[in-house]
Amino acid sequence: MGPYHPECPDRLNAIGDRLISAGLDAYLRHYTAPMATHAQLARVHGREYLATIEAASPASGLHYIDPDTALCPHSLDAARHAAGALVLATDLVARGECMTAFCAVRPPGHHAERNRAMGFCLFNNVAVGAMHALSAHGIKRVAIIDFDVHHGNGTEDVFAGDSRVLMVSTFQHPLYPYSGTDNVAANMVNIPLAAGSGSHAFRTAVREHWLPALEAQQPEILYVSAGFDAHREDPLAGLKLTEADYAWVTRELVAVADRHARGRIVSTLEGGYSLSALGRSVTEHIRELLG
Ligand SMILES: [Zn+2]
Numbered sequence: 001m002g003p004y005h006p007e008c009p010d011r012l013n014a015i016g017d018r019l020i021s022a023g024l025d026a027y028l029r030h031y032t033a034p035m036a037t038h039a040q041l042a043r044v045h046g047r048e049y050l051a052t053i054e055a056a057s058p059a060s061g062l063h064y065i066d067p068d069t070a071l072c073p074h075s076l077d078a079a080r081h082a083a084g085a086l087v088l089a090t091d092l093v094a095r096g097e098c099m100t101a102f103c104a105v106r107p108p109g110h111h112a113e114r115n116r117a118m119g120f121c122l123f124n125n126v127a128v129g130a131m132h133a134l135s136a137h138g139i140k141r142v143a144i145i146d147f148d149v150h151h152g153n154g155t156e157d158v159f160a161g162d163s164r165v166l167m168v169s170t171f172q173h174p175l176y177p178y179s180g181t182d183n184v185a186a187n188m189v190n191i192p193l194a195a196g197s198g199s200h201a202f203r204t205a206v207r208e209h210w211l212p213a214l215e216a217q218q219p220e221i222l223y224v225s226a227g228f229d230a231h232r233e234d235p236l237a238g239l240k241l242t243e244a245d246y247a248w249v250t251r252e253l254v255a256v257a258d259r260h261a262r263g264r265i266v267s268t269l270e271g272g273y274s275l276s277a278l279g280r281s282v283t284e285h286i287r288e289l290l291g
Pocket of ligand 1 (some may be wrong): 148151227229253270271272
């Protein structure tokens with residue numbers, strides 16, 4: 001995304017280092033993400049949009065889609081692999097080869113709408129995964145849980161009104177992208193939180209809004225848009241979560257998955273820009289996914 005941009009390669013190094021120092025890495029199986037195919041991306045994005053993004057990929061330097069979102073010569077390939085990670089994770093979890101998966105990918109995806117890149121996001125990775133579950137694995141009910149501090153406007157754009165998919169989220173409001181507070185469809189359970197909110201407000205929203213909706217839907221597989229920028233140390237936003245909150249919410253989701261989805265959870269990295277807090281938070285998330 002260019003120098004000094006918070007969505008930087010060091011984010012993945014911070015996660016990898018912390019998993020090693022916490023002693024968890026030895027318990028993980030690592031996979032290399034394949035590129036998502038054009039057909040897999042086209043389940044989510046319009047063909048004209050895909051052609052526009054491909055044409056925008058520069059031979060050198062940076063091409064800015066908006067002031068936050070740029071392409072370098074390698075971004076398009078990285079974005080194809082990021083979306084492909086969700087396809088592979090879905091295959092592994094749907095076939096029973098893994099019970100849970102975490103996709104350590106960049107760029108993130110949840111701001112990417114059907115026909116618009118924005119907010120550091122080119123392809124909507126979690127949507128590509130969910131569509132793959134619905135299209136290729138005969139799964140009929142999918143839940144997407146988004147605890148990034150920013151509203152997942154892209155995921156809402158793709159799935160609003162699609163009764164096969166339930167989206168539950170919390171996000172700081174008002175904050176970029178300033179969406180999520182309108183009730184656009186019955187399958188969207190978006191809970192805004194005021195700046196300064198912390199553990200109590202977050203856990204109350206999860207207990208009172210997410211969990212009843214998830215129990216009613218009985219998803220066959222859970223997807224997590226796992227952004228960690230609601231952490232109190234994050235420089236881009238003003239919520240006050242800690243690693244303990246990420247561990248708690250992951251345990252709650254594991255319990256839902258155990259009741260309804262044979263334990264199947266595919267989680268993918270969205271935001272999280274304090275490198276130390278990101279590494280610690282992902283480690284606690286993965287510790288709970290491992291069980
Ligand atoms: Zn975010």
